[in-house]
Amino acid sequence: MQDAREQVPRVTLAQVADRAGVSLKTASRALGGEQYVSHETLTKVLAAANALGYRRNAAASLLASGHLVESIGLIAGDFTNPFYSALAQSVEDDIRQQGMHLSVATSWESAEQERRIVDDLASRQTKALVVVSAMSDHADYAQVQARGVPVVFVDRPAVNLDADSVVFDNRMGGRLAAQHLLDLGHTRIAFVGDYAWLPTYRERLEGMAAVLDGATSSWRELLRDDAHDVASSRARTRELLALPDPPTAIVAGNNRILLGVLEELSATGPDDAPAVIGIDEPEWARVMGITTVAGDVEAVGHHAARLAVSRLGDRTRPVEHVVLPMRLTPRRSTARHGSDSAPLRAE
């Protein structure tokens, strides 16, 4: 199938015009859907184009007409994660209003894949990049910027690079979660987190530490990380529940992890299920009665779009770092003990 594309030495408008026996411009008019083409010529040209398998060269068309490509690229983990798809949606909303397109690409949290995509996107088509980066150092992005492509870092700040960024106040998030549980009287508080190299992970942890280090000694034993998907989160949760003295509360580091924790709890089905707090606000948290700590993802998208576009217009403006607050929404997954507190019942 790829062969099919490569064998064909790219039919041009000139060839179509030739075959149809008309001028270049006439063929252009016909294919472009302009007016002032007789029905007869139209038919001829369309037939010729079809026979030759003609396809307009977008670059040439754009160039000649003076239109700008104006598309911005979004690179994120994967769009199956509602956090990323919500982000994509809000960036798209903004970007399209400005008459630009949004190209999406998935890094699957791989730094190499990210680098490949950035090269591909930035070096040619894309005017600006919004990226949830899987890299731990961003010095290389300086080249991208030097080539005139602004980069906005989202959810995770840029390291060793001067660039716009939009992130949540993750320390605040960690603090809120920990404090809420502490207030409820929990002392055995577990945290199941994403990859340990993630700045979001670290900051959330720091926030929890700020609250818990003085209050309870055990929590660091109840720390689990590297739970980037549902399966690994379930495994970590299983471990925790199997402990001689299992946690009475679990904080799930993001929505994927939360899903894993809940699946495991629902499968295990202990009657004394631990309290649960999820970081992120997936759409199902409300029905499931899960207490969450989250920021406004839409706002992130809007800020990112705004920063990307504004830098397109003014390259000299100083770098901006937007930090958005997180807030806690209490629900029944952390309701007081004695009341109906189990988030789920067993199968």
Added chain:
Amino acid sequence: MQDAREQVPRVTLAQVADRAGVSLKTASRALGGEQYVSHETLTKVLAAANALGYRRNAAASLLASGHLVESIGLIAGDFTNPFYSALAQSVEDDIRQQGMHLSVATSWESAEQERRIVDDLASRQTKALVVVSAMSDHADYAQVQARGVPVVFVDRPAVNLDADSVVFDNRMGGRLAAQHLLDLGHTRIAFVGDYAWLPTYRERLEGMAAVLDGATSSWRELLRDDAHDVASSRARTRELLALPDPPTAIVAGNNRILLGVLEELSATGPDDAPAVIGIDEPEWARVMGITTVAGDVEAVGHHAARLAVSRLGDRTRPVEHVVLPMRLTPRRSTARHGSDSAPLRAE
């Protein structure tokens, strides 16, 4: 902010080269990150570019280098809906492997918005279109095809147009749901559906009718449609529950609707909560124990990508219509009465 972009009369490479006191090509090399540029020149050029606010014209660059833009466009309702984001992800996977980009755009289920997007995408940048169409007639898409842009219709078939399509066997879905409930002894079966004009809605309904029309007379009174979002779905559900003789089972026409139904049930919290079946398979259905009827969304994406790309290579191949099966996954939301059947407990 838009002004910022329009005021600037588009700086060209030539101007940058001028200002840096080098040749056009040297400037090109510097900005392009090629080798064979002295550090000194590089600095000069970068400074000039920066001062002028230069940004490379992607179209010109692409054209000159002979590279193809090769991006395909996906138009769907909105990517906040997990059905669409899963679709986007699987199309992106395939498309990127072929060295192409995926551009996404949201119609918000508006035919006019869709038309605008199609014009925008198809007439210039995009090589092929994958669309979940909000239109009820697709004759106009013939122009798009005539201009050499293949269109693949996904989830909803093309009307009055010869085009590739990938859809689910929605009648089968309706039948499966209805039969399952009938087998469980339900007679008051409600259906809360999406917009009535949607082919998916109609077909699912037809499937249910095929099973229920002979078996129970009441079900058509328990039919509600036009529930495209969570709020309207909640409203329809509330209506149904308020009926003198409320349904003992509810089929939710898609994942948004399902969420609404569940939210309403959870808020209302009747102890004799109705059985629930959701059409679609959102990631949270398993934890919540919701019986679902769904097809393989990833497969849809893969087929769509395959069809789009293959038609790029062979325009003469006959149109293909892929119909994918749906299957039912029984969970506790339709567990037999007497056992622990409530899908949720009240707040």
Added chain:
DNA sequence: ATGAAAGCGCTAACAA
């Protein structure tokens, strides 16, 4: 309703 010529802004060869 159709055609001829002149570029769009950039990069690939080639030369220096």
Added chain:
DNA sequence: TTGTTAGCGCTTTCAT
């Protein structure tokens, strides 16, 4: 390491 010269494939005038 840098500069010169041709175009890339298409759309725009401006004719006719």
